[in-house]
Amino acid sequence: MEKLNFLLRCLLFSLLISETFAVNITIYKFPNNDDDDDNDNDSLYVTEEEIRILEVLVQDTADISDLTLVATSTDEDIFRIANESKTFSVTINETIEIGILGVFVGIEDIKLKLERGDDLLMNVTQVVKVKRKDAIIVAIYTWTLTAWLVLSYITMGCKMDWRIIREKLRRPYGVLIGAFCQFIIMPALSFGLAKLLNLDDAAAIGLVTVGSCPGGWLSNVFSLLLDVDFVLSLTMTFISTVLALGFMPLNLYLYADKFVGDNEDLETPFFDIMIQLVSLVIPVLIGMTILYKLPKVAEICLKCLKPCAVILIIISLGLGIPAQFYVFYSDWEIWVAAACLPFIGCFLGYSISKIARMELKSSVTISLETGVQNSLLAIAMVGISYPKPESDLIGRVPLLIALLTLMEGCAVTSAKVIIQKYFWKSQDEPEDVKEVMEKEDKHEMMKEINGNKNAVLPTVSVAVQVGEENFTNGTTAISLDNPAFLED
Known part of the structure; x- marks a missing residue:
């Protein structure tokens, strides 16, 4: 008796699984002529303050009725569902049009849930990318x-x-x-x-x-x-x-x-x-x-x-x-x-x-x-x-x-x-920079003078007064052969 009950449960479970996977949801992105960037087939591109249409086709290999499709946005600050209702009555092999209104630049998902009563038959996610308006x-x-x-x-x-x-x-x-x-x-x-x-x-x-x-x-x-x-x-x-x-x-x-x-x-x-x-x-x-x-x-x-x-x-x-x-x-x-x-x-x-x-x-x-x-x-x-x-x-x-x-x-x-x-x-x-360059020039000149033993060093003449006498004609010239006088 227990083996019979186990077999019946397995049979019932397999029927439910086959019925669930008999449903197929196909998403068609309504084309937009001004979307040159729509090279990503996995994403739907929407511009701020504009509406794009998402077409959803529910196909079925079994006789299933009383189906509903629920569309939700993961963040309504990025995009919203433009339709009056987010719940759609599903007719097999007929297309459902869902309007996507771009609100603010961002990347979020739209979630599509196919339900029959309280049972969830399928859950599908579509990436939605909202672009800024060109200005x-x-x-x-x-x-x-x-x-x-x-x-x-x-x-x-x-x-x-x-x-x-x-x-x-x-x-x-x-x-x-x-x-x-x-x-x-x-x-x-x-x-x-x-x-x-x-x-x-x-x-x-x-x-x-x-x-x-x-x-x-x-x-x-x-x-x-x-x-x-x-x-x-x-x-x-x-x-x-x-x-x-x-x-x-x-x-x-x-x-x-x-x-x-x-x-x-x-x-x-x-x-x-x-x-x-x-x-x-x-x-x-x-x-x-x-x-x-x-x-x-x-x-x-x-x-x-x-x-x-x-x-x-x-x-x-x-x-x-x-x-x-x-x-x-x-x-x-x-x-x-x-x-x-x-x-x-x-x-x-x-x-x-x-x-x-x-x-x-x-x-x-x-x-x-x-x-x-x-x-x-x-x-x-x-x-x-x-x-x-x-x-x-x-x-x-x-x-x-x-x-x-x-x-x-x-x-x-x-x-x-x-x-x-x-x-x-x-x-x-x-x-x-100009002052630094002038210092660098002076530094290079000093290196050349100090590195050249045969260089002729400049001579500085200084007039010297001794006591109260002013030696006008006999001014003493003192040669200061010290490269340090070249510095400021």
Whole structure:
């Protein structure tokens, strides 16, 4: 009797299984002519404030009636079901049209549940990607950002006198510590913050991308404003830009690929990134060529640096905030990550340099070069290398870091000016590149004189008065054959 009951249960269970799997749901994405990016057959692309149609066909090999289809969005802040009801009565072999309304840029799923009464027969998930609406202001902002980036690297090249770099590389402790902090500490720090704050995959990749970037123009500006080692800052930025050709793809491979998940569009486009990094060397070489071949033009470029930088900052902020306003709706975890990465990076850079017994100005410079990564490069790189909406989702972090870094740097600079003016007045003036070059020229002349035993040293004549007599015709000439008099 027990064996008979067991056989009947197995038979009933097999019938239920066959009835359940006899139902098949086929999803057809209604085509949209303006979707050139719809190369992903597994995803449905929707633009903000627009509706796309999802066609669902329920097919059946058995006679099943009283079926209902329930459609739900995993996040209605990203997209919503546009139909009046989310429950649809199913007729076998007839198509059901489900409207998908894009609300905000993001990637979520639509869940389709096929039910009969209280029984769940099938559960199907479809990926929905919501893209931002195209706007002219976004294109203008992108071109302005590109011009800013190119101009910053040309300007850096105009300052890159080889004598300055050579002098810093003779004792490269600061450069080596900075490179260690930029390409070893910062990528690991960004990865740790992404894991600690449990960021979504796109935001985590954006954070790691910024952490893997070299130093940039903004760190040079803050080094100049804070009156630290400006020459070391320039040298570190140049060296880190060259080292980024190898270290940045390596760090992205080690850290960013761990957040790709099931979305293939989040995979790191290593070839595109390498092309962009190599192309950054071209503006630097142009600037160095201008410095050596056309020094007067280089001097004019340096004089125009500050007004041009101010204009570009105003334009970028004026266009960037309305063009990229969506980043202000980011989750609090993204805001915390964007604020903590540069701050902790500066703290670690300063701490490591002080442990290495670097002097104060060099330590502050290394701190700035570590924490103030080239977020502008990350923004441009993400926008070019990744498809939409992934590029917008990844770009949230670099945009916020650029904004918060600028605010933090301005706050520190303002505090420094106030303290120096009212509480501690320093008489040391910052040395610009021209003064450093003049000192380097003098230093080279001294080395040539001291190294040449047959060199004719300059003679200085001094008139001497003895007692009350003034020896007009018999003025004593004293030759001071001491190279030390050549110094200031």
